[in-house]
């Protein structure tokens with residue numbers, strides 16, 4: 001697949017834009033999702049009807065004509081205006097009209113209500129929350145204050161941001177929400193979330209001074225030495241203290257697995273250590289000169305591909321580890337070996353930059369010929385897989401001996417032919433991708449767990465936009481609304497998270513069993529689309545049986561894994577020009593490109609590729625093998 005769309009737009013590859021004929025206006029979205037058919041999901045009307053006062057009042061004619069989606073937006077607006085202004089003396093009908101006439105824009109509607117001051121009760125019983133962030137000295141206490149001086153700031157939330165302190169774990173300190181209303185010189189007024197321009201400013205303010213945050217997934221065939229390499233790197237960087245390392249050495253020796261002592265840094269469970277393989281994604285942090293890196297150590301064994309995909313889905317860049325031992329590289333690279341599969345998977349998930357660690361070079365006496373031979377084979381394959389030559393760097397190393405990891409090599413044989421960067425420098429040289437912070441908020445959920453307090457937590461990568469504590473979010477495809485109680489990045493409490501962050505969100509007002517891995521949290525005013533059917537441009541590879549109409553596949557969309565069928569073969573395309581070479585082909589064979597229709601077993605949250613790359617791409621797998629990567633070009637509602 002030619003993936004150069006990530007740089008130049010897909011148009012160049014296929015000759016015309018993916019959204020040429022297919023653009024669907026956001027105002028038309030999601031009408032068709034039939035709630036009656038969705039299993040275990042409450043109807044949208046149920047949460048609308050939860051408030052007594054809403055039921056008792058007559059609905060205006062305009063409001064009763066609204067679609068389900070607009071009703072949900074309306075209720076979300078009403079709740080947010082009430083939360084901001086406190087109890088109002090304005091009849092519901094009037095409020096509804098104001099909101100509709102302001103096109104569901106909360107800020108404008110709030111201003112319209114405020115313009116007519118008689119709408120405000122003289123002594124509000126319930127005061128609105130104001131969020132205040134004050135200088136903290138690095139200690140975290142989270143308290144949301146109630147109290148909002150309308151005469152001072154009608155439509156804004158007061159934030160006093162402090163330069164984040166450097167912490168070894170994150171490279172950033174934590175903003176503190178204070179109980180006091182006291183003023184500070186560093187106080188900044190930040191407009192409510194509705195004003196998207198301010199998100200950029202807020203992002204610069206919050207993140208401008210800290211090191212760039214990069215998420216790196218480590219991939220490669222089973223036993224390539226991924227965990228050993230990263231464990232040794234973490235040890236050399238001082239992330240693991242000597243006492244702990246000594247303990248791992250003793251314990252691993254006791255069970256006859258001393259060669260795994262560095263791998264134990266990341267392989268933490270008893271089963272992983274006993275079997276000598278990684279099963280779940282190990283996480284760790286370290287710092288380079290210019291970056292704060294979150295490391296995701298993915299399992300290499302093919303049985304744990306779904307875990308590997310969940311790690312890769314969170315990553316900005318990847319480190320592919322290959323075993324240089326004679327015969328071993330060939331095993332991992334042969335058809336069916338995980339080297340190819342992993343590289344294809346990360347590329348289909350949007351990773352464009354890759355470092356290749358040619359590992360275990362100590363087993364071949366640091367042979368330049370072996371290094372060149374492996375690099376050459378991989379170069380050809382990676383180019384076909386869609387990586388640009390300039391975005392792939394090869395680095396020779398040994399995870400076991402620690403050569404060329406954080407310092408220049410000392411091994412004489414290696415020094416005779418290599419004077420390039422060490423692994424840490426290669427990682428430092430990765431470019432941090434642009435964070436689309438001003439787009440509508442989207443977070444695809446890859447984990448759900450019970451937190452310590454009330455509510456429960458979901459975590460996932462913020463694909464686009466930003467999210468503040470106290471905001472409402474919509475969970476899709478169920479379209480239930482929920483409130484954000486708190487936010488965390490790597491266990492540090494935050495008031496706001498941005499695109500690119502791997503965040504944990506504590507939700508309230510929604511049942512934990514109504515949220516699943518693969519669901520998308522989004523902005524209720526600008527929700528993600530929901531459908532069980534879509535058209536896509538796919539590139540087919542690794543096929544043993546040709547794809548025909550009705551072909552069953554497993555759809556991987558971010559962390560979602562869902563059965564699906566290829567319900568229509570619409571056209572076969574010329575792979576390089578994108579021109580239609582055949583309408584309604586009867587089958588698709590290896591290395592073809594086509595437009596197909598895909599029917600998923602139930603509705604899912606998704607986006608057009610042209611609107612949101614992250615939620616607009618997917619993979620199709622059959623029998624544990626990836627057979628196609630695709631981009632969503634039309635959502636059928």
Ligand SMILES: Nc1nc2c(ncn2[C@@H]2O[C@H](COP(=O)(O)OP(=O)(O)OP(=O)(O)O)[C@@H](O)[C@H]2O)c(=O)[nH]1
Pocket residue numbers: 220221222223224225226227228229259260263276277278279298299300301359360361362363397398399400401
């Ligand atoms: N000689 C040599 N052996 C190594 C090197 N790196 C790793 N090994 C050995 O290779 C074996 C597998 O290492 P791991 O780090 O567990 O491999 P992995 O890729 O993390 O394995 P999975 O996560 O299960 O896919 C262990 O016995 C290591 O000691 C190296 O640079 N040189």
